[in-house]
Amino acid sequence: MRAIPVEFDPAAVAAIDGRLDGIGHAGAHVLLAIESGSRAWGFPSPDSDYDCRFLFVRREDDYLTPWPKRDVIETPLEGDLDVNGWELGKALKLLLKGNAVVIEWLMSPIVYRGDPAFRTDMRALARDHADARCIARHYLHLGERQRSTYFADGKAVKLKKIFYALRPAAALRWLRLHPDAAIAPMHFPTLMAECDPPADLAALVDELIARKAVTRELGETPLPAAVERFIDTEFTIAAAMPRERTTLSGAAREAAEALFRKWVRA
Numbered sequence: 001m002r003a004i005p006v007e008f009d010p011a012a013v014a015a016i017d018g019r020l021d022g023i024g025h026a027g028a029h030v031l032l033a034i035e036s037g038s039r040a041w042g043f044p045s046p047d048s049d050y051d052c053r054f055l056f057v058r059r060e061d062d063y064l065t066p067w068p069k070r071d072v073i074e075t076p077l078e079g080d081l082d083v084n085g086w087e088l089g090k091a092l093k094l095l096l097k098g099n100a101v102v103i104e105w106l107m108s109p110i111v112y113r114g115d116p117a118f119r120t121d122m123r124a125l126a127r128d129h130a131d132a133r134c135i136a137r138h139y140l141h142l143g144e145r146q147r148s149t150y151f152a153d154g155k156a157v158k159l160k161k162i163f164y165a166l167r168p169a170a171a172l173r174w175l176r177l178h179p180d181a182a183i184a185p186m187h188f189p190t191l192m193a194e195c196d197p198p199a200d201l202a203a204l205v206d207e208l209i210a211r212k213a214v215t216r217e218l219g220e221t222p223l224p225a226a227v228e229r230f231i232d233t234e235f236t237i238a239a240a241m242p243r244e245r246t247t248l249s250g251a252a253r254e255a256a257e258a259l260f261r262k263w264v265r266a
Helices: 010-025 037-041 088-096 100-107 116-129 132-150 159-177 188-194 199-212 225-239 250-265
Strands: 028-036 050-058 072-074 081-087 111-114
Touching (some): 037 050, 050 088, 081 088, 088 100, 100 116, 100 132, 132 225, 159 188, 159 225, 199 225
Antiparallel strands (some): 028 111, 072 081
């Protein structure tokens, strides 16, 4: 399974492939490797990094030990390459706790390599057992952190930072408008289109994405009013959600364990 845009730098793709090959030679098996970050979200700049993320399993004997190996693999950050991954057990536990990062990896439109049956299994687990309330809480915390970091004082900020508050706000709106779903689109233009944004905000976002695609710098400005209204409204609504912790169901645990055993043994 492979889906890489033609505009990707062939040298960067080859370097990523080389790192993924090296992980396999070290005894871990890559089940899915995708692009995350702005390139996969659909608002890259000409100098955007390549953020490859992957899920892996180790050999079965590596799990039968009192000294388990690390559940992450980190490769050196060099230039515009950022290649890191999570072990399958870690990913499953985070997914069922409402960590939206894992779900976004499963939904990435850019794939370096992977087993389509594995991705199908993981998406089915997320669809059937991910808790939308926990995922919404994840996006709320992410969005509020971006809001307070970059836009709290009303001063001019880099326009590209707007995307990092808008994306979680749009995800929250999407989840609110799709109460029976827990998997929002990762691709930001698709996410915006499906969350029925106000017309002035939609026009502004389209303009910023187009400008960001051709220039490294968008300039600075105070937070546009359309963006401020949108994110503050969605964060306020989400903050009013019930805060009780949900308990992992027996069915979810059994499904995750079955998936884990299947792919370790495979």
